[in-house]
Amino acid sequence: MADPMHQFEIQKVLDLPAITLPGIGAIDMSITNSTVAMLLAAALVVLFFAVTTAKAAVVPGRLQVIGEGIFSYIDDLVVGIIGHEGRKFFPYIFTLFVFILAMNVLGLFLVFTATSQLAVTASLAVMTILIVIIYGLMRNGANMYKLFVPAGVPWYMLILVTPIEILSFLLRPVTLALRLFGNMLGGHVALKVFAGFVVSLGALAATGGVASLGYLAAALSLGGVVALTALEFLVAFLQAFVFAVLACVYLNDVVNLGHHH
Amino acid sequence: MAAETPNHAETAGADHGAHASTGTTEVAAHGGGESGGLPQFRMEYWGGQIVWLFLIFAVLYILLAKVFVPRLRKIKDNRAATIADAVNQARSVQAEAEAQAKAAQAEIDEARSRARGLAVEAKAKAAAQLATSQKAEDERLQAQMDEAEARIRGLRDQAMSNVRGIAGETAQAMVEKLTGQKVTAAEIDAALTARAQGAA
Numbered sequence: 001m002a003d004p005m006h007q008f009e010i011q012k013v014l015d016l017p018a019i020t021l022p023g024i025g026a027i028d029m030s031i032t033n034s035t036v037a038m039l040l041a042a043a044l045v046v047l048f049f050a051v052t053t054a055k056a057a058v059v060p061g062r063l064q065v066i067g068e069g070i071f072s073y074i075d076d077l078v079v080g081i082i083g084h085e086g087r088k089f090f091p092y093i094f095t096l097f098v099f100i101l102a103m104n105v106l107g108l109f110l111v112f113t114a115t116s117q118l119a120v121t122a123s124l125a126v127m128t129i130l131i132v133i134i135y136g137l138m139r140n141g142a143n144m145y146k147l148f149v150p151a152g153v154p155w156y157m158l159i160l161v162t163p164i165e166i167l168s169f170l171l172r173p174v175t176l177a178l179r180l181f182g183n184m185l186g187g188h189v190a191l192k193v194f195a196g197f198v199v200s201l202g203a204l205a206a207t208g209g210v211a212s213l214g215y216l217a218a219a220l221s222l223g224g225v226v227a228l229t230a231l232e233f234l235v236a237f238l239q240a241f242v243f244a245v246l247a248c249v250y251l252n253d254v255v256n257l258g259h260h261h
Numbered sequence: 262m263a264a265e266t267p268n269h270a271e272t273a274g275a276d277h278g279a280h281a282s283t284g285t286t287e288v289a290a291h292g293g294g295e296s297g298g299l300p301q302f303r304m305e306y307w308g309g310q311i312v313w314l315f316l317i318f319a320v321l322y323i324l325l326a327k328v329f330v331p332r333l334r335k336i337k338d339n340r341a342a343t344i345a346d347a348v349n350q351a352r353s354v355q356a357e358a359e360a361q362a363k364a365a366q367a368e369i370d371e372a373r374s375r376a377r378g379l380a381v382e383a384k385a386k387a388a389a390q391l392a393t394s395q396k397a398e399d400e401r402l403q404a405q406m407d408e409a410e411a412r413i414r415g416l417r418d419q420a421m422s423n424v425r426g427i428a429g430e431t432a433q434a435m436v437e438k439l440t441g442q443k444v445t446a447a448e449i450d451a452a453l454t455a456r457a458q459g460a461a
Contacts (some may be wrong), residue, residue, distance in 0.1 A: 005299065010306040019312075027308035034306070035313045050328040056336045058343050064336075071333045091326035099321055118301040119310040126313070182299070239455045 004192035008116055008185070010034055037114040041102035062157045070098065074244060081248040087256050089248075091133065096124065097244040104184065104236030108229065116184035118177065125176035136254030146257055158182075176246055181240045187232045194228060197221035429453060 014031035021027060052067030060068060074094045078086040100115060106111025114120050127182030132218060134142050148165040198221045427447045436444050 010300065010303065024308070025380060027312055027314065029307070031308055032306065032309065034310050038314060038317050042317045045321060046324055047324070053332045053336065056332065068333060068336065071330070072337070091322065091330050094330060095318065095322045095325050097316065098325070117310060118300070119307040123311045123314050183303070234269050242297040261420055
């Protein structure tokens, strides 16, 4: 059986010279299959929106409806969670959503899924949390401590609550990164394992005799692959959506600090 | 792709072989985080992926934020404006139609009242005409009747005077026959007058 982990191997496509970042060291900037997947996803997004907004008709065509639908969906999401101040974060959330969605969906069509790389999901998560922290400090200044000290809680409870709040805040980027990573990894491993069963059980059944029952198992596995693929499309959308929603929720915490709405 | 990077494929294959043979070393390898276990934990590829990701994300963000989001927002605003315009126009047209309908109704009402007035007038005129013509006819008939009555009266009077003459002559003849004396017409006439006066 083919190794289900092989699909996650990074492979160089084009060797490029390494760059040296001060304080970090040399970084190999070679184009890998991961880079290609990210580039393709970004290109797909740009192409999609270039096509859908090209005509800019008042009465939209089919593609324009899809493009506007995604736009409105995220727009409503951002304004719904953060409020009207969320408008300035909309491009970021929108980029996050479409980029992750494109990488997830491309992973179902191509051999490599960029979002199944922890490096990618962790970078997106850390970037999001950094924006939350930096914007929070810029907006609230010293009041940022309120994030960890809920209003109206007696002091003796704060001794308990504050460390929990701090811990949960520190875990946010971790869960954000691992949720997307784990879902993509798990889905693709399961697909590969079931697909491997089809081949190995089919080969076993081909030996004849009692082993012919293997055809039945192989067919079941094939059905499993089909069902899982359908499920993975849902997961691809859902995880992009969840990432965008959580980014909104975390931003909302610092935008509307102290007053819940 | 494998052909381009034979060394990687080989190392990967070697890793897999190691995993298959010893499950415990795999766990140990996971803990180490370097080579082995999930390919995602090979740190030598993290730097490049992260830098590329930020580059691509930045470009995508700029393109979306500066080009596509404003474009999409403009389309939506345009549509909202168009719809609002159309609704306003429809509302004004409706109001106009309502006003026109009201004007037409008023016109109809006016025409109806005018027609009613005309009818009343015509009826009055007809009645007046009828009354005058009837009166003229009545007068004419009355005159005819009066004339006829006068004629009848004349005829009767004539007849009555004739009766007096005849009665006088008859009385003269009867007196002559009975008494054999002649009486004059004047005597008879006087007698008759006296009788008539006495009777009256």
